[in-house]
Amino acid sequence: MRRSMLFLPGNTPNMIIHGDSLGADAIILDLEDAVAPDEKDAARILVRNALQYQDFGRCETIVRINGLDTSEWQLDLQTLCPLQPDFIMPPKVGSAEDILKIDHYLSQLETQLHLPPNAVGLIALLETALGIENAFAIASASSRVKALFLGGEDLTADLHCQRTAKGEEIRYARSRLVCAARAAGIDAYDTPFTDVNDDEGIWEDAQFARSLGFTGKAAISPRHVKAINQVFSPSEKEIAYAYEIMEVIQAAKEQGRGAVSLRGKMIDAPIVERAKQTIAMAQALQEIGGSNYV
Amino acid sequence: MGQIVKKATAGTMESSDAYIEISPGEEGEGLDIQLESVVYHQFGQAIRKVAEEVLQEFSIERAKVRIVDRGALDCVLRARMETAIRRGIEEE
Structure with missing residues (x-):
């Protein structure tokens, strides 16, 4: 990071x-x-x-x-x-x-x-x-x-x-x-x-x-x-949204559904990629003491 | 044996730094190290030892050295000593 x-x-x-x-x-x-x-x-x-x-x-x-x-x-x-x-x-x-x-x-x-x-x-x-x-x-x-x-x-x-x-x-x-x-x-x-x-x-x-x-x-x-x-740190809101996306994606996969939406918005591959990046960043921040760490 | 052939300086008088002046020693004399330090009483011996070690690394056996230490860490003092020596052994 x-x-x-x-x-x-x-x-x-x-x-x-x-x-x-x-x-x-x-x-x-x-x-x-x-x-x-x-x-x-x-x-x-x-x-x-x-x-x-x-x-x-x-x-x-x-x-x-x-x-x-x-x-x-x-x-x-x-x-x-x-x-x-x-x-x-x-x-x-x-x-x-x-x-x-x-x-x-x-x-x-x-x-x-x-x-x-x-x-x-x-x-x-x-x-x-x-x-x-x-x-x-x-x-x-x-x-x-x-x-x-x-x-x-x-x-x-x-x-x-x-x-x-x-x-x-x-x-x-x-x-x-x-x-x-x-x-x-x-x-x-x-x-x-x-x-x-x-x-x-x-x-x-x-x-x-x-x-x-x-x-x-x-x-x-x-x-x-x-x-x-x-x-350049993701906000708490962005992190929560990223986790929500990953949960929805996981649930869709288990149910064998292809198209996924969250609160009326289509979740496509780029959005999932961004969510993964946000989560990776949040985890890296957690390792050094939380998202407000400066 | 390395030889200081001219007067050279390195470093600054700023906090956490050291200022070094090195010049050729007199014939028949060894190392003459003068030290001024803000922490002379606590670390004078240790600072002198570091300076001697760096001189030894360059096989300098005869030189006049003036050190004005402003609370430099060992790695800074070593760097300033090395710079002054390299500048002092360079031919014009």
Whole structure:
């Protein structure tokens, strides 16, 4: 379960060591934009040590590496793959070729490190117009790609438009990314809401992202984690309805009935699939302490 | 034996971090470690030991090291020591 992903600057010990207590389902240890060019070495070593010695509990760890257009990304992978973070996030992925380039390098590393093939999973960060247009090719380029992730800030710069709180300018990119990810059978994660002080805005933005089909959403501040977790958790009503659907389906099966309806509404395969997803999510939430857990 | 060939620094003075300065030691002298820490009385010895271990991993037998500890965990202190050493042994 990955409702919320919190970005933490890779060279900031105070934030990293508390990463698991900020409520996010995953933390993204950032070696890219949040680290000054002359501190890349320091951040890489710090993140490596944090992964080696810190226990992040149920919180997943994702490392955003430096871009393929830098001299840092291979060093990042060499240093961090032995510690097996849950995922590696390559930034500015623009094409399937970018994924294949990383895939090839990771395969070599896995052999050297005696890791199983494809042990290192990728969450591809799409934040250019080219990346959005190639979203499905990227999502299906390798079985390592487990999710697509939208980066709204760089994307709007590339689109030559302003990033706004309402986000009309990235509506097409959001929909396209979700559609590509779902077509490839993987998850989709939404860009962070960047106004840290807008407590209303984060709710609306997260609700809109969920309505489009995103699996979860990133945050750049711990202040946004609670809203994201709540928005991307099924409500009590949704959970009860999902169980009701499964009961009706089971009863129909026992009675040998094909067509099923619940309170006058036809229950077809997509509705059953959604009910199963809701129940799976509810069970995952129960394991960590209930649906209001943040 | 590894050798510190130039002065190098790593880390910050921020809470939970450590600031390290490392420079070449004098001929005939060993390790000279100066430590300032907010928890000097409780953990001074342990911090010094961690610093010595990292120096040993790089086979550094002669260097001047200044550590300003701001409550860094071992893994952070090790990271900052390693960064300073790597920067200090790099040739220009």
